[in-house]
Amino acid sequence: EPKSEGYHGYAGKNLAYNPSIRYPEKDNKISDYDYNDVLSRLKELFKNEELFTDSKNINSLVSIIKAHFKYLPSDTRYQMRNDISLAEHSLTTAAFASALYDYFNEHGITNYYEQWSNENKLFKEKTFLFVSFDFSGIQKFVFDIPVEGALKNLRVRSFYLEMLAEIFVDSLLLDLELSRANVIYVGGGHGYLILPNTKKAKASYKEHIEHFNNFF
Numbered sequence: 001e002p003k004s005e006g007y008h009g010y011a012g013k014n015l016a017y018n019p020s021i022r023y024p025e026k027d028n029k030i031s032d033y034d035y036n037d038v039l040s041r042l043k044e045l046f047k048n049e050e051l052f053t054d055s056k057n058i059n060s061l062v063s064i065i066k067a068h069f070k071y072l073p074s075d076t077r078y079q080m081r082n083d084i085s086l087a088e089h090s091l092t093t094a095a096f097a098s099a100l101y102d103y104f105n106e107h108g109i110t111n112y113y114e115q116w117s118n119e120n121k122l123f124k125e126k127t128f129l130f131v132s133f134d135f136s137g138i139q140k141f142v143f144d145i146p147v148e149g150a151l152k153n154l155r156v157r158s159f160y161l162e163m164l165a166e167i168f169v170d171s172l173l174l175d176l177e178l179s180r181a182n183v184i185y186v187g188g189g190h191g192y193l194i195l196p197n198t199k200k201a202k203a204s205y206k207e208h209i210e211h212f213n214n215f216f
Contacts, residue, residue, distance in 0.1 A: 016067035102196035134190035
């Protein structure tokens with residue numbers, strides 16, 4: 001008969017000040033100290049008003065949320081599953097909200113309350129784009145290298161590909177006035193993003209694909 005090995009969870013540590021790898025531990029729970037620590041650090045960071053007044057700092061806010069909220073649960077109600085990261089929940093919400101904002105603007109919708117009063121109708125509309133990209137021929141490019149200095153060449157070519165992927169994503173987001181919150185994953189020569197289902201987003205995505213292919 002199987003027996004429960006107890007509750008496992010993450011400590012509410014702050015990656016901005018201790019970036020070491022975290023592992024779930026038995027009977028580990030978030031304490032008041034963990035929340036107070038995050039709040040006190042946020043209080044100091046938010047003394048910089050430019051974080052909110054300068055749109056160029058939006059990705060800095062995304063980084064702050066990732067670093068400070070990653071190991072805090074999004075739901076702390078009694079007997080609720082608290083296995084969803086507050087950082088992921090917040091950033092995913094921001095991604096969908098920004099995409100909806102652009103979708104509404106393209107369709108001339110200004111009464112947001114009216115849209116949400118009929119959620120079922122809104123959810124049936126194709127308001128979002130789930131897009132992906134992938135660099136083909138990666139293995140041949142990375143591993144087809146001379147034996148001498150192989151490790152160094154391997155690292156350099158891998159880094160080159162990672163930077164190309166990041167440049168592609170940042171250029172696309174800049175053109176669409178979106179933040180890194182809309183990035184689901186980038187790595188290994190491919191990535192996934194949430195974009196608004198708008199003519200501008202589709203055209204921009206296509207143009208960026210063509211531009212990078214011409215570069216290659």
